[in-house]
Amino acid sequence: MMFNTNRLIVSKTYFKYVLYEMLFAFAICFCFFFFVFFVNQLILLAREILARRVPINQVALLLLFSTPSVIAMSAPFASLVATIMTAGRLASDNEVLVLLSSGFSYKILFFPALVLGVSVAIFSFFTNDILIPASTVEFNKLRRKIMVATPAIELQANSVKRYRNTIIVTGGVRGSVIENLLIFDKTQEGERRIILAENAVLKDGGREGLSINLEGAFVQTTGENVRDDYDYAVSETMQYWVSNEDIMQASFNITPREMSSRDIRTAIKKGEEEIFIREQDRKRRLLNQAAALENALRAGVQGENWNRRAAFALGLTREKNALKIVSNDLNQIINLIELHRKTALPVGAFCFVFLAVSIGLMAKKSGQTVGFIFGVLIAVVYWCSIFIGQVLGFDWGMPPFWAMWLPNILCLFIGIILAVRRVKK
DSSP states (O other): OOOOHHHHHHHHHHHHHHHHHHHHHHHHHHHHHHHHHHHHHHHHHHHHTGGGTOOHHHHHHHHHHHHHHHHHHHHHHHHHHHHHHHHHHHHHTTHHHHHHHTTOOTHHHHHHHHHHHHHHHHHHHHIIIIIHHHHHHHHHHHHHHHHHHOGGGGOOTTOEEEOSSOEEEOOOEETTEEEEEEEEEEOTTSOEEEEEEEEEEEEEOGGGOEEEEEEEEEEEEEOSSOTTOEEEEEEEEEEEEEOHHHHHHTTOOOOGGGSOHHHHHHHHHHHHHHHHHHHHHHHHHHHHHHHHHHHHHHHOTTSTTGGGHHHHHHHHHHHHHHHHHHHTOHHHHHHHHHHHHHHHHHHHHHHHHHHHHHHHTTOOSOHHHHHHHHHHHHHHHHHHHHHHHHHHHHHSOOOHHHHHHHHHHHHHHHHHHHHHHHHHO
């Protein structure tokens, strides 16, 4: 058996050459996407925190803790654009033609791209699963510390904020004044209270919490068990306090973003067990309502429950809707979407390989410039697809797997078709 050692040496040399070109382009593209996402993060912080005069050292720490998420988003897109740029430059400079004339096939171009794609996928998964949860925990700890120092950050225009025993609904903002403020809470005696104010001015009360000065206030209190027993009052001015304890309590829940994939899987398994128990309870109630309605209809007009048949039918519909809500538990959907998102985005770096190389080889002139433009366009479309998938998963009941993985599947499918056609040539 004989081997063509010269051909093997050329293959290794060309492999290293192409991989070096891709790594160089990857470094440039990574800096580009990092800058874009970092500026976006900076704008979000500026809207929420910088406007509140938070100390610059704390702002810098918040940006530092946001860096892992920026890296995780930048790396897959950088590998996509870098691969297209490299393949485009090689094609436009006729280096691919020389390669084919030497007896090699297009396959040799896919190997360096696969190495880059797999490496970026592993790195991105590590960042998503380890660094982002850890940095998000620290980010939220610092944010809670800032909230205690400047509680007014928590209230924004046209929003609903839930605290431990208080719900605050805000209207529009005019300067430092919030219009049409609505507060639901309970008094120390356990009575339900509703407070409506035409205008409200927020003031930080330091260690005491958040002070809200109300103008044109209307207050109504209602007994917990006797709803017909109520009192109301009208006041030109009123001061309302939200304690730091309530503010901290509202921000202590751990979100899936702060969890690793293993923790999310544990939460999903626990959620499935809880949902099963709740579903059984709802099914039992549904059967009871159905049996009651059936008995009323069978008994006919002479039955004692004939006049209650409409109530039984309404109860049956209500229990069916309640069972549907239990089965489509929002927390479970959020956990599933986050679990798939943690994996789908890093794997996207691998799914981009065949599509990127195939598109890059189509370039005739100015391969790097054309490759960069097409790469950015594909990255924007992919990012929009991920965002739309999240919306479809949360609001429209799309299965979390398809919501997060469909963009990858489409990229891989189209890329393989183009790659096969290119290799056959």
